Amino acid sequence: MIDLDEQNRQPAVYNPDRLMRRSTMVVRLVAVFLVGAVLGGVGVNELRDSQEERDRVASVxxxxxxxxxxxxxxxxxxxxxxxxxxxxxxxxxxxxxxxxxxxxxxxxxxxxxxxxxxxxxxxxxxxxxxxxxxxxxxxxxxxxxxxxxxxxxxxxxxxxxxxxxxxxxxxxxxxxxxxxxxxxxxxx
CATH class of the missing domain: 2.60.40.10 (Immunoglobulins)
Structure with a gap:
């Protein structure tokens, strides 16, 4: 890696821990996104079912x-x-x-x-x-x-x-x- 920072002209150091933390964070973000999508889908489905039940009960x-x-x-x-x-x-x-x-x-x-x-x-x-x-x-x-x-x-x-x-x-x-x-x- 090349560090283009002009104030600190020290060579970049390869840090495997930093790379592991980033990949762990990406995996966690993807997991949170998937959980949110599943919960959102379940919530929308429950809302639709609830509306259909209200319509059914209200029909004459x-x-x-x-x-x-x-x-x-x-x-x-x-x-x-x-x-x-x-x-x-x-x-x-x-x-x-x-x-x-x-x-x-x-x-x-x-x-x-x-x-x-x-x-x-x-x-x-x-x-x-x-x-x-x-x-x-x-x-x-x-x-x-x-x-x-x-x-x-x-x-x-x-x-x-x-x-x-x-x-x-x-x-x-x-x-x-x-x-x-x-x-x-x-x-x-």
């Missing part, structure tokens, strides 16, 4: 179908007030709690009774509802857009909508005779 997918119609009565104007049930199927990947349901269109008004229903993934629950059906207009061809307020497994409030076919449903078949009676009474 369901189906709603008229399930039953019960007791009730009508008035001279041809409007039936009845109790009923709406079957809700959780087609999503995580459990949800149905907190409220509501639907309205000309001739049809559906409101939940306020009782929450917990549904496991792939499970079905029956939500109690109050039906107000105007016999003359309730059974048109358009579906009833039901709004369902749900709480996801991560305690987030979500709202889902689902079109419910009222015409030809259990609700329709269950009120045909009472509607016929009310319409006859109203015409008399």
């Amino acid at each position: 997918s369901l189906v709603a179908i008229p399930a039953s119609v019960g007791s009730g009565g009508g008035d001279v104007k041809g409007v039936l007030q009845m109790d009923g049930q709406l079957a809700v199927i959780n087609t999503g990947p995580a459990p949800i709690t149905v907190v409220a349901v509501a639907g309205e269109r000309p001739g049809v008004l559906v409101r939940g009774t306020g009782k929450s229903v917990l549904l496991r993934a792939g499970g079905t629950g029956w939500v109690e509802v109050k039906l107000s059906l105007e016999c003359a207009t309730a059974f048109g061809s358009e579906p009833l857009s039901m709004r369902l307020a749900v709480e996801t497994a991560d305690r987030q409030a979500r709202e889902a909508t689902y079109p419910v076919a009222v015409t030809g449903s259990v609700w329709h078949r269950g009120v045909e005779r009472p509607c016929e009676h009310l319409l006859r009474v109203g015409q008399a």
Whole structure:
């Protein structure tokens, strides 16, 4: 080695210890870099998995179908007030709690009774509802857009909508005779 330092003109001395320390430092730096890369990769993978789990738990997918119609009565104007049930199927990947349901269109008004229903993934629950059906207009061809307020497994409030076919449903078949009676009474 040549020492170009002008102030100290002593010949350079070969020092094997100094060379060993440098190679040891390079090996250590490479090891630290590799450990950092591995830990960073694991951290990114865990972060991605955590985000996917949060997305899975927060997703809401369901189906709603008229399930039953019960007791009730009508008035001279041809409007039936009845109790009923709406079957809700959780087609999503995580459990949800149905907190409220509501639907309205000309001739049809559906409101939940306020009782929450917990549904496991792939499970079905029956939500109690109050039906107000105007016999003359309730059974048109358009579906009833039901709004369902749900709480996801991560305690987030979500709202889902689902079109419910009222015409030809259990609700329709269950009120045909009472509607016929009310319409006859109203015409008399």
